[in-house]
Amino acid sequence: MDFSRWLNSLSIADQITIIILFLISSLVSIVLLKIGLSRYNDYRKDQPFAPTVRISPFGFFALALPISVLSYLTFGNIVSGFIEGLGF
Numbered sequence: 001m002d003f004s005r006w007l008n009s010l011s012i013a014d015q016i017t018i019i020i021l022f023l024i025s026s027l028v029s030i031v032l033l034k035i036g037l038s039r040y041n042d043y044r045k046d047q048p049f050a051p052t053v054r055i056s057p058f059g060f061f062a063l064a065l066p067i068s069v070l071s072y073l074t075f076g077n078i079v080s081g082f083i084e085g086l087g088f
Contacts, residue, residue, distance in 0.1 A: 011080075013084045017079045026060075033055045
């Protein structure tokens with residue numbers, strides 16, 4: 001099945017579930033990147049000529065997409081059932 005056909009075959013509850021879980025995984029990836037960046041800056045204090053590191057969109061999506069896929073595979077049915085129970 002193509003990805004586009006799979007998206008069209010989803011119910012509204014599944015689409016809302018994917019959006020919610022992607023937003024949560026985005027927040028988790030931002031937190032993980034900020035923790036890693038702060039640890040690197042703490043390590044870099046002793047080395048004045050070490051290069052500075054910034055958070056890039058590639059690093060963000062490299063963390064956010066796998067986290068969202070794993071969270072959808074793990075919690076997708078639970079969240080979809082809850083949303084369907086709300087009446088969507």
